[in-house]
Amino acid sequence: MNAQNVATILLYLAVIFHLLGMSGWVVSTMAQPIQLATLALLLTAIFVLRKKKRKTKRRARKPPIEVTTMLDRAEGGEPGK
Numbered sequence: 001m002n003a004q005n006v007a008t009i010l011l012y013l014a015v016i017f018h019l020l021g022m023s024g025w026v027v028s029t030m031a032q033p034i035q036l037a038t039l040a041l042l043l044t045a046i047f048v049l050r051k052k053k054r055k056t057k058r059r060a061r062k063p064p065i066e067v068t069t070m071l072d073r074a075e076g077g078e079p080g081k
Contacts (some may be wrong), residue, residue, distance in 0.1 A: 003048050004049070010045040011042070011045050012059045013041050017037050018034075
């Protein structure tokens with residue numbers, strides 16, 4: 001299962017728990033644990049969807065052709081035109 005499917009399932013469960021808590025069918029002493037479970041499911045879904053950022057290595061840019069010709073002229077001792 002990929003991360004998006006797991007996050008979808010967790011969000012569905014969080015919505016069901018939230019609706020169950022709001023419905024009034026549960027005992028009032030269970031309201032807080034249901035709210036905490038809803039919060040935990042939502043935070044877990046966010047954590048699952050979080051993508052790990054990779055550091056990209058910057059490559060040295062290739063200098064333009066004019067720069068290489070100027071360097072060749074400077075090293076060769078030829079006067080510039």
